Amino acid sequence: MRRIALLSVLVVALAGFLVAIQGSPAVAWEPKKSIEFIAPANPGGGWDTICRTSARVFKKTGLVTKPAYVKNMPGGSGSVAIAYVVEKRKGDNNLLVAASNSLTFSMAIKRTPYTYDDVTPLAQVASEYGAYVVRADSKFKTLADLVKALKADRKSVTFAGGSAPGSMDHIKVALLAKEIGVDPLEVIYVPYQGGGEALASLLGGHVDVGSLDVSEVAGQLEAGKVRVLAVQSESRLKGFPNLPTAREQGVDVVFTVWRGLYMAPGVSKSAKKFWVETIKKMVATPEWNAEREKLGWEPVVKFGDDFEKYVKDEHQRYKSLLKELGFLK
Amino acid sequence: MRKILTRTRIEALIIIVGVLGYAWSGLSLPPFYNVPGVPGPTVFPLMLAIVMGAGAIWLLIFPGEDKEAPKSPPGESRWRRLLNRWHFYLMWGLLIAYVFLLPYLGFVVCSVALLSALIFLLGERRWYLGISIALVFTMAIYLVFSKGLQIRLPLGIFEGIMR
């Protein structure tokens, strides 16, 4: 008896499955095998998070039915992954690669010979903002205090960040210096291996100001261990409405960290269209937005050609910025 | 008669050449990476090169007791000796070929070939046993790593069939 019941359930399920396949509307392109994400960094970082979160949301919402894998390919702020994708995976329609401003910096500083012209930029899925952070007991109460100290003696303040000079965390400091008329190359900046180490050094009182992402310090902020002097966003963040921006304190420093995805060169037009549409749908789902809020990311998105134009402009902007700041000859 | 060019001395000379190359390559960085007042990216490599060079020079001057390889019986030519060690060189060839070819030919082909060859070279005479061990373990390792631990192994020429 039991066996028959089981069998009939199976038959019904199979029939339903067949109907579902037959009944689905014909799409120009859709993935026929497993999807591969490449996170160009070690597990745990921003790029890894984009990949794993997207993969999870794809699965949860059923936007993509094929299984998705994440492959970590760390090296040179995205240089290794882009070289691999351009050289080895041309025309692979099932491959998505995470990216952010760090990749643009790698291009601008010529760490990689490839640019956005060599790949297929897809979309920006979120953005994030950095902040100038001090210990709660610091003598800098507002951004104005910091500016005053820097103007008085540009070598009196030690900044810390999670990346090498000439890349993101340092540029945020350099922009501040440039804005208030101090030579960016003369400001003291200590690079650390990642935001976590920079934060530890800040908490231990070894450096004065940290140039860190807001999401990195959220826990410390909550505990009252640190104070955010200014966020580098246009207007106050939705997730952290109490934090003042630099702009509202009269120092016009805005720096957006975008998080997005690109594909290999030479992918078919229909595949690109499919992925742009799918990601567009993904960022609108409540599942995605719940994850995004947990991570402290802001809902700023760009797709397809818009995004492509944006990153290509950014590449040019960074090149001139780095020249201006003296990191690039 | 004491030999002047002992093995240790040749070794030391090779190290010195390597160190010079290292130092030259380390010092040829564009100067704009230097931050005034603090040691730049060239300082540490230079220090290392100096210590390494000093070590090599020490070996050059005091090579110590040079243990010669066991003398081959007289009359045996150099070629004869090479021939006697053929399977040793073959193993090196196989291992190097393995790491070079793995990404292109794929895990399964390379590993079956390497395993059966190594098992044979390490003294197994029953070829059927060696090959079956190679086959079974390659498949087992493939399943454990690829399916169980989700490590994507290169499949090379099997790419189309197995995915």
Place this chain on the structure above:
Amino acid sequence: MFSNLLYGLGIAFTPFNIGIAFVGCLVGTVVGVLPGLGPTGTIAILLPMVFSMPPTSAMIMLAAVYYGAMYGGSTTSILVNIPGESASVVTCIDGHKMALKGRAGSALAVSAIGSFIAGTFSVIVLTFIGEPVAELALRFGPAEFFSLFAFGLCTVASLTGKSVVRAIMATVFGLMMATVGIDLISGAPRFTFGNPFLLDGIDFIVVAIGMFAISEVIIIAEELKSGARGQVIKPKSLYISFEEFLFSIGSILRGTVIGFFVGVLPGAGATLASFLSYDIEKRLAKNPETFGEGDIRGVACPESANNAASGGALLPLLTLGIPGGGATAVMLGALMMLDITPGPLLFQKHAHLVWGLIGSMYLGNLLLLVLNWPLVNLFARIMSIPARYLMPIVLVISTIGVWSLSYSEMDLIIMGVCGVIGYYMRKHNYPLAPVLLGLILGGRMEQSFRQALIISRGSLLTFIQKPISLTLLIGAVLFLALPYLLERSRQFRLAREASFEEEA
């Protein structure tokens, strides 16, 4: 405190959480045993699976994988002389010698017991004095880290083989390899020759597997051919005897304490802990010459140290919200995705999670001991598999470990080159362990040195003005000088005793 602990144990001892902890320990042991695979990648793979669980269970599982991996790390070191994790390099020295002498069972058992004691100790510290210890860790800035790494480098003195010059050269070779890649402090790509695959430097695992695994296969082949490889001695007992346990308990306890405090420091890690503890153990021993010839203490102390360190690394994560690097960074990411803000308020706002996790770690360590005890027997029998089957298979598995790091051909090629160099070095009296020590410490040592100088505006005095840094530097100097002083005082004493006897 005790009420918190009871609360945590209550959470941990639900059937589901016990099951989850068990699965985590099992997975951790497996990836620990497989050379090249570490907890970091495994935790990342497990992430999607744990998000369907309640946060506490998810963290219990991830943490179990993490500390479980350290239990298994010693297995390949002991059995086939290939370190499974970076923290098990030192274990090779005495562990494999023990296995060749038919004491594989004792070596495996002592590392399991040591791991258990160390793991439990670190949870106890975490339970009762977590916060003050974490605050202490924050006192370590770049200057202090430099001195610590310099101290660590001095441990090379106890790894020298026959020739001190060669040991120094081996260390410098490791340090040189550490300079490959983008220099963090200046952003300059060094020794990369325009190859993007070298920008992130040479991974430790690639070098370790290359130098140890490839050369081991060739050397075994030679020994089989020439008949130099004697039959592996049949073990008398597959387990540890009570005398052996008593003999090594001191080493276990010292290794535990050293390991824990080094592990707490963000970024210092289990590897440094294992080298340091081995060195200290050898110096304390009455008969240091037995180290390197299969001394059980040479297995007990580094294996306790690396487990205590992995427990210690969880401490800054839980109390401060700062990852100690590698696996704990992934766990930090996992916390965020579970909608838990990692930070100093974790204990107050998410008491359920923190105490549940701590409670589960008492259980987890016990589970690991129970799980590993029968495995000791099983693994010790691996020694009786003929090398002609065992070594090729181990080599293939190790190669996958290297491949899984970043799926790059460059890694495989470097592994091959390291194999050739490693073989030559082993044949010509260069010790291998110092290369790895240099490679591990080199990058961080140079970084902290230059970070400290940027902060001090170029003044070298910073290293002796800070008390912790000064203490460590004095310790390092003493460490280098002490053996000679001790030797002289011993000779002096012997001479005096001899003269006494003459008088009598």
